[in-house]
Amino acid sequence: MPLHAYLVLAALVFVIGLFGVLTRRNAVGILLGIELMLNAVNINLVAFSRFRADLAGLIFTLFTIAITVAEVAVGLAIVIVIFRVRRTIEADHLDLLRG
Amino acid sequence: MRIGSPELALLVLALPFASFLAIGLIRPLRRRGRPAAAVSILAMAGAFLTAGAMSWQGIPVARGLNPAVLWTWLPADGGPMASVGVWVDGMAMQMCVLVTLVSLLVQVYSWSYLADEPPPSLGRYYAYQSLFAFSMLGLVLSPGFLQMFVFWELVGLCSYLLIGYWYDRPSAAQAAVKAFWITKLGDLGFVAGIVMLWSGTGTFDFWPLFQAAEGGALHVDGLTTIMFLIYLGAVGKSAQFPLHVWLPDAMEGPTPVSALIHAATMVTAGVYMVARAYPLFALVPSVLTLIAWVGAFTALLAATMACVERDIKRVLAYSTVSQLGYMMAANGAGAPEAAFQHLTTHGVFKALLFLGAGIVIHHFHTNDVFRMGGLFGQRPWVGGSFLVATLALAGVWPLPGFFSKEAVLAGVLHAHLSVPFLMLLATSFLTAFYMFRVVFLAFFGHAPVHHEHPEPPVAMDAVCRALAVLTLALGLRAAVASHHVEGPAWLPWISLTWAFAGIALAWATYQAGRLDPARLAAAFAPIDFLARRRYFLDDIYGGTYRLLLLGLSRVVGWVDRYVVDGVLNALSAGALRAGDALRRIQTGQPQDYVYGVALGVLLLLVWAQLG
Amino acid sequence: MTETLGFWVAAVVLVAASLAVVLTPNLFHAVLWLAAALVATGGVFLLLDSPFLFGVQLLLYAGGVVTIVVFAIMLTERLVGESIRQTSRFVFNGAVLAAAVFVGILGFLLQAGAVTRPAAVGDQLGDLGRALVGPFAAPLQLLGVLLVIALLGALYFARAED
Numbered sequence A: 001m002p003l004h005a006y007l008v009l010a011a012l013v014f015v016i017g018l019f020g021v022l023t024r025r026n027a028v029g030i031l032l033g034i035e036l037m038l039n040a041v042n043i044n045l046v047a048f049s050r051f052r053a054d055l056a057g058l059i060f061t062l063f064t065i066a067i068t069v070a071e072v073a074v075g076l077a078i079v080i081v082i083f084r085v086r087r088t089i090e091a092d093h094l095d096l097l098r099g
Numbered sequence B: 001m002r003i004g005s006p007e008l009a010l011l012v013l014a015l016p017f018a019s020f021l022a023i024g025l026i027r028p029l030r031r032r033g034r035p036a037a038a039v040s041i042l043a044m045a046g047a048f049l050t051a052g053a054m055s056w057q058g059i060p061v062a063r064g065l066n067p068a069v070l071w072t073w074l075p076a077d078g079g080p081m082a083s084v085g086v087w088v089d090g091m092a093m094q095m096c097v098l099v100t101l102v103s104l105l106v107q108v109y110s111w112s113y114l115a116d117e118p119p120p121s122l123g124r125y126y127a128y129q130s131l132f133a134f135s136m137l138g139l140v141l142s143p144g145f146l147q148m149f150v151f152w153e154l155v156g157l158c159s160y161l162l163i164g165y166w167y168d169r170p171s172a173a174q175a176a177v178k179a180f181w182i183t184k185l186g187d188l189g190f191v192a193g194i195v196m197l198w199s200g201t202g203t204f205d206f207w208p209l210f211q212a213a214e215g216g217a218l219h220v221d222g223l224t225t226i227m228f229l230i231y232l233g234a235v236g237k238s239a240q241f242p243l244h245v246w247l248p249d250a251m252e253g254p255t256p257v258s259a260l261i262h263a264a265t266m267v268t269a270g271v272y273m274v275a276r277a278y279p280l281f282a283l284v285p286s287v288l289t290l291i292a293w294v295g296a297f298t299a300l301l302a303a304t305m306a307c308v309e310r311d312i313k314r315v316l317a318y319s320t321v322s323q324l325g326y327m328m329a330a331n332g333a334g335a336p337e338a339a340f341q342h343l344t345t346h347g348v349f350k351a352l353l354f355l356g357a358g359i360v361i362h363h364f365h366t367n368d369v370f371r372m373g374g375l376f377g378q379r380p381w382v383g384g385s386f387l388v389a390t391l392a393l394a395g396v397w398p399l400p401g402f403f404s405k406e407a408v409l410a411g412v413l414h415a416h417l418s419v420p421f422l423m424l425l426a427t428s429f430l431t432a433f434y435m436f437r438v439v440f441l442a443f444f445g446h447a448p449v450h451h452e453h454p455e456p457p458v459a460m461d462a463v464c465r466a467l468a469v470l471t472l473a474l475g476l477r478a479a480v481a482s483h484h485v486e487g488p489a490w491l492p493w494i495s496l497t498w499a500f501a502g503i504a505l506a507w508a509t510y511q512a513g514r515l516d517p518a519r520l521a522a523a524f525a526p527i528d529f530l531a532r533r534r535y536f537l538d539d540i541y542g543g544t545y546r547l548l549l550l551g552l553s554r555v556v557g558w559v560d561r562y563v564v565d566g567v568l569n570a571l572s573a574g575a576l577r578a579g580d581a582l583r584r585i586q587t588g589q590p591q592d593y594v595y596g597v598a599l600g601v602l603l604l605l606v607w608a609q610l611g
Numbered sequence C: 001m002t003e004t005l006g007f008w009v010a011a012v013v014l015v016a017a018s019l020a021v022v023l024t025p026n027l028f029h030a031v032l033w034l035a036a037a038l039v040a041t042g043g044v045f046l047l048l049d050s051p052f053l054f055g056v057q058l059l060l061y062a063g064g065v066v067t068i069v070v071f072a073i074m075l076t077e078r079l080v081g082e083s084i085r086q087t088s089r090f091v092f093n094g095a096v097l098a099a100a101v102f103v104g105i106l107g108f109l110l111q112a113g114a115v116t117r118p119a120a121v122g123d124q125l126g127d128l129g130r131a132l133v134g135p136f137a138a139p140l141q142l143l144g145v146l147l148v149i150a151l152l153g154a155l156y157f158a159r160a161e162d
Helices: A003-023 A027-052 A055-086 B006-025 B027-032 B034-057 B090-113 B119-140 B145-163 B170-201 B206-214 B223-237 B246-252 B255-264 B266-276 B285-308 B312-332 B336-364 B380-394 B400-414 B418-443 B458-480 B490-511 B517-523 B525-532 B534-585 B590-610 C002-023 C027-047 C051-080 C091-111 C124-133 C137-158
Strands: B068-073 B082-087
Touching: A003 A027, A003 B590, A003 C002, A003 C027, A003 C091, A027 A055, A027 C002, A027 C027, A027 C051, A055 C051, A055 C124, A055 C137, B006 B027, B006 B034, B006 B082, B006 B090, B006 B119, B027 B034, B027 B119, B034 B090, B034 B119, B082 B145, B090 B119, B090 B255, B090 B266, B090 B336, B090 B458, B119 B145, B119 B255, B119 B266, B145 B170, B145 B223, B145 B246, B145 B255, B145 B266, B170 B206, B170 B223, B170 B246, B223 B266, B223 B285, B246 B255, B246 B312, B255 B266, B255 B312, B255 B336, B266 B312, B266 B336, B285 B312, B285 B418, B285 B525, B285 B534, B312 B336, B312 B400, B312 B418, B336 B380, B336 B400, B336 B458, B380 B400, B380 B418, B380 B458, B380 B490, B400 B418, B400 B458, B400 B490, B418 B490, B490 B517, B517 B525, B525 B534, B590 C091, C002 C027, C027 C051, C051 C124, C124 C137
Parallel strands: none
Antiparallel strands: B068 B082
């Protein structure tokens, strides 16, 4: 399969994730969307790495995965704290920063 | 030309200054009052003796000798910019004696006059007095314009402080501020003039300036303007028209202060300065003519105002203005010696008049001459002293005023200034009239019903007697000495005639009752009307001041309110409104921010592809 | 041929699972769909000759992340006492914007020329290992630090209230 196929696939997954981030009301749902977007990025990185015969893409992917894990851990911890305090994880209700 | 010992001159300066420092810095001394007064009087007595010795020791020298001893001051590239020192010539020494003598007598007089003052105030008073004596002596001994200006401002400061001595009286505080500002107006010209002179010649010192002026080697552009500006300083200080308005108000100060500062010494500083810088003024005849005209006019104007004044101190104040006009006229007519002679004699008898007036006020508890009377019978010594001084001021032979006035008149006549001469003659008539009006009203006539007649304190009485004796002695010395005034032979007779005519008119009006004062006033209705309102000069100044200041403040206020504040308000309102509008963007919802990010990415994509 | 087939299978599964993640109302199901999408991504990695990444993807993502999320969901549901339904907002807006971004990216892709696929490297894993301890040693260490900090941070946030 040509490189474009992978890239289009990655783009598709990315915008689906973006759609999820934009539309989900639940904070965990938003996190899931972010996971999808990061996955799409990983696909891109690996595809470029393969087609350009450059190991750096793989290594970046490794790093991304590790960082994602950390992000999910912290993000979920925050979600739980918010839930404890506000009794909700609906993003619509979390508007303390509203001007 | 005589010069004196510079060491003695420095000692004369140092004594009052040390007294000022001691009273000013040693708080207990100042707060006790009496000890401070004693210190000040002792220092002044020492200064007087030193000045006398200096004058006595003064040795005559040839004209070409520099009477100044200088130390460099204001170091700058290419030599010092200015110097300080003492200039001890005959005029300075005579002036020193006058200043120290009158200061001493006034300080002794004040010991009794201000006996009821609280001690701290008294200490303050004597601190000012010492500072004044130091400043005045420094002015007199100045060897250059810059040092003179410094002391000039110092005496102005002392004048301000002493006029406002009773600073809790609104009228005194106002008078002090008025005196300060109006003299400052003249001082602006003075300082501008000396700076311009310096930029033209490179020196402030009299000696090189006089040498160049007399040698015809002084080439400065706009010398006329410069000398006019310098003369403006004298106009302010010596209360010449139109800046004379501060002097009558300065009578709000204690009477001894009026005697010392606003009659005998400080106000004559302008005359002294013009006489001192005469070699420079001699180069600009137009300014000299102006000085003579303004002097004569001032003399006449002030004399008319003195004729209608009811306040005895203000009569004397106008009389001072008038006599200062005489001196200035002599200066302008090219007779600075006559001006200086009148200055010294006037200093003595005017101080006597003021101090006598102090006793009169003390006696009647009022300043209004129409509520006085018959003092001569009760206090013949006071009346006698006052009469001597009055005769001297009126210019009656053989009192010193006669000779100095004659010298002035001769000088003015010699300069072919006929109109100023006539003005001065009229003034001498008016002088005799208004002074004897005061004498007849206060010392003769009916004594008002009065609850008590306090005995004048010994010190005040003694000082007046001493001054009266001095006045007589000065007059007799002048009479005995072969006085050679260059003038026509009829001059002394005509001036005597005018003086006696004035006395006679005053006698007829206020003593004998032959003439009704109201009818006399009606005969000169326009002048009477104007003089009683001080020729509206105060109103004009007040109006101009108000117009300018209020107008300016209105403009500034408008600009501040509508332009400055307007800009600020517009800015703040704009910022508020913009912030309010921008605030709506911040929904606080994370996803809306993601929308923003996604839109941004989209924009970037579109832009990258189109570009 | 197998690659083409594998790609299409993986692509269809991935897209379908992703759509399910963002559309399923049930949060728990969404997480399971995410696991499927992650596994499909791992398949894509395999197709790109990166078996090592496939393993990492399965272990860390499909294993670790999904487990954590499941834990979180169970925790919050236990706290709230009911199963969490998730709803969506502004679906239309989100779809339009997402589609627009997709078109934007596609525009770029269409402009680019085709790239030939080089031959597979023999010892990819060995090269990866050497690169990680060689030129990328420092980032690797920093990554370790980051993980520790994230762990501590998560612990701090999630700690029981005193």
